[in-house]
Amino acid sequence: MTTKRRPQRSRLSRWGEFAIEMLIRACGISAVVFVFGIFFFVIREGWPFLVGDLNLGEFFGSTQWYPDSMSNKRYGALALIAGTVSVTGLAMLIAVPLGLGAAVYVSEFSHGRQKEALKVVIELLAAIPSVVWGFIGLVVLNPLIIDLFDVPVGLNVLNGALLLALMGVPIIVSIGEDALKAVPDSYREAAEAMGATRWQVTWRVLVPAARNGLLAAVLLGVGRAVGETMAVLMATGHAVNLPTSVFDSVRTMTATVAAELGEAARGSDHYCVLFVLGALLFAISFVVNLTADLAIRGVRRR
Amino acid sequence: MTEATDTKGIRTRDLCLWYTKFQALINVTATIRPGLVTGLIGPSGCGKTTLLRCFNRINERIPGVRTEGTIEILGHDIYAPGTDLIELRRGVGMVFQRPNPLPLSVAENVLFGIKVHRCERLGRQEEHDVIEKALREVSLWADLKDRLHASATSLSLEQQQKLCIARLLPLKPRLLLMDEPCSALDPAATQRIEELIRELRGTYTILIVTHNMAQARRISDECMFMLLGELVEHRRTEDLFLNPADERTARYIEGRYG
Numbered sequence: 205m206t207t208k209r210r211p212q213r214s215r216l217s218r219w220g221e222f223a224i225e226m227l228i229r230a231c232g233i234s235a236v237v238f239v240f241g242i243f244f245f246v247i248r249e250g251w252p253f254l255v256g257d258l259n260l261g262e263f264f265g266s267t268q269w270y271p272d273s274m275s276n277k278r279y280g281a282l283a284l285i286a287g288t289v290s291v292t293g294l295a296m297l298i299a300v301p302l303g304l305g306a307a308v309y310v311s312e313f314s315h316g317r318q319k320e321a322l323k324v325v326i327e328l329l330a331a332i333p334s335v336v337w338g339f340i341g342l343v344v345l346n347p348l349i350i351d352l353f354d355v356p357v358g359l360n361v362l363n364g365a366l367l368l369a370l371m372g373v374p375i376i377v378s379i380g381e382d383a384l385k386a387v388p389d390s391y392r393e394a395a396e397a398m399g400a401t402r403w404q405v406t407w408r409v410l411v412p413a414a415r416n417g418l419l420a421a422v423l424l425g426v427g428r429a430v431g432e433t434m435a436v437l438m439a440t441g442h443a444v445n446l447p448t449s450v451f452d453s454v455r456t457m458t459a460t461v462a463a464e465l466g467e468a469a470r471g472s473d474h475y476c477v478l479f480v481l482g483a484l485l486f487a488i489s490f491v492v493n494l495t496a497d498l499a500i501r502g503v504r505r506r
Numbered sequence: 507m508t509e510a511t512d513t514k515g516i517r518t519r520d521l522c523l524w525y526t527k528f529q530a531l532i533n534v535t536a537t538i539r540p541g542l543v544t545g546l547i548g549p550s551g552c553g554k555t556t557l558l559r560c561f562n563r564i565n566e567r568i569p570g571v572r573t574e575g576t577i578e579i580l581g582h583d584i585y586a587p588g589t590d591l592i593e594l595r596r597g598v599g600m601v602f603q604r605p606n607p608l609p610l611s612v613a614e615n616v617l618f619g620i621k622v623h624r625c626e627r628l629g630r631q632e633e634h635d636v637i638e639k640a641l642r643e644v645s646l647w648a649d650l651k652d653r654l655h656a657s658a659t660s661l662s663l664e665q666q667q668k669l670c671i672a673r674l675l676p677l678k679p680r681l682l683l684m685d686e687p688c689s690a691l692d693p694a695a696t697q698r699i700e701e702l703i704r705e706l707r708g709t710y711t712i713l714i715v716t717h718n719m720a721q722a723r724r725i726s727d728e729c730m731f732m733l734l735g736e737l738v739e740h741r742r743t744e745d746l747f748l749n750p751a752d753e754r755t756a757r758y759i760e761g762r763y764g
């Protein structure tokens with residue numbers, strides 16, 4: 205009886221296996237389809253304006269952003285690009301040393317319960333929704349910056365950058381820590397046996413050995429910061445402005461899209477130009493992520 | 507037979523070591539004479555590696571390790587409070603079972619010790635001389651002189667292991683600890699490393715763990731036999747192999763334990 209049932213079962217399980225394989229394949233392919241689909245959609249919505257009236261010189265060269273002026277609409281995105289670049293750049297200046305330092309500390313200098321506690325806290329930090337960070341920017345950082353630096357407004361580049369830094373740090377720490385953890389212990393042992401201190405081991409051996417992973421950590425942190433919307437929308441002051449100091453209010457590309465898309469008439473030039481901004485953002489974060497990915501691949505090849 | 511008053515090599519007295527609860531070394535008392543090659547043999551798991559790793563205190567990296575007894579190296583009690591671990595490790599070099607060159611270039615591996623110990627700042631030419639001297643001593647210079655900036659991890663295992671010996675030499679250590687340095691190598695490479703050890707003999711005091719009794723006979727002047735964490739016998743190599751004093755040694759060299 206068992207010999208009769210066996211082939212039947214195996215056919216069933218073969219079918220099951222086939223179905224599961226197909227399902228998994230569909231999931232994998234759909235991810236690719238979604239990415240291309242989104243890019244296609246963003247480009248399509250922006251297309252009429254992109255090939256039509258958009259003056260690329262004005263778009264990249266002018267700070268005149270008046271998409272809803274009655275008489276003279278102008279679409280100069282330079283100030284928005286500068287807003288994104290300044291906030292992201294300053295955020296990274298803060299987050300990279302902080303994040304890498306914390307990664308080194310968690311991976312190499314802390315042990316046991318302290319290490320576990322730190323990792324949990326850092327993961328919690330990563331789980332805070334960005335709108336909550338925006339609140340913190342409005343309610344906590346804004347008055348703090350006004351008091352500390354004696355400036356009229358606290359909603360500015362510095363505020364947004366601090367928030368983005370705090371949002372980027374957990375990513376840098378957790379990926380950076382993984383990269384350091386992946387360095388074989390025999391390297392540490394070899395260096396220590398030659399009389400290197402822990403700091404020397406870290407600086408002279410682990411950082412070069414984990415270089416690609418640490419680079420990937422930084423780039424993914426940048427990717428997060430470039431694409432972040434809600435926190436910077438709330439914390440940077442919403443002023444289209446070419447910043448000359450960290451205390452100037454700005455507006456980023458993401459914040460502009462989020463704020464204006466609702467009021468732009470579908471198919472209008474204004475509507476289209478917001479999608480062009482979106483495509484530009486997409487391209488930036490695609491490049492950043494691709495670089496990070498190649499860097500991680502470099503780690504694996506070693 | 508051994509001079510009990512000799513303080514230039516290694517002397518241990520009643521050395522015990524625990525991994526948390528498990529006692530891996532039991533009252534090891536030994537004198538390792540300077541300038542000789544001393545072999546350390548015994549079945550797998552008897553504590554050879556553990557004993558070797560006491561001599562540069564690298565065992566302390568493992569949590570839960572506790573050591574009792576004394577170890578004197580070159581006349582200093584290395585477990586005395588206030589011992590400078592970094593100085594100790596400068597004078598006591600270690601070669602590991604699996605070649606573990608640092609993931610840096612060949613040149614940087616050789617210079618690592620000097621950089622770490624902040625010896626005098628070297629100019630380019632001096633650095634080059636240090637590298638050449640160290641690589642010549644391990645007969646790697648001819649092979650690697652055009653590849654000094656290649657990654658050390660791209661070398662063959664034999665070259666890696668030789669490089670691991672070479673990188674110790676610029677610090678002018680007195681003592682070299684080698685933990686089965688040939689176990690990852692093929693017979694031809696093993697033979698060349700053995701030759702190298704013979705050349706280093708006399709300049710350095712060498713303590714070499716080996717799983718291979720033939721190798722112990724070929725390269726060591728004295729031999730220590732360990733079993734289950736205890737030092738059973740320590741004598742001149744010929745004597746140990748030809749007429750062992752202890753019955754357990756006799757049984758081991760006849761091949762009755764693993």
Ligand SMILES: Nc1ncnc2c1ncn2[C@@H]1O[C@H](COP(=O)(O)OP(=O)(O)O)[C@@H](O)[C@H]1O
Binds near residue numbers: 528530549
């Ligand atoms: N990190 C460790 N933690 C716990 N026990 C260990 C550890 N390392 C070695 N031991 C134990 O100590 C004993 C001696 O090990 P080892 O010195 O490596 O032996 P050998 O080198 O002679 O093969 C073995 O029984 C081993 O299981």
Ligand SMILES: [Mg+2]
Binds near residue numbers: 554555556
């Ligand atoms: Mg061993």
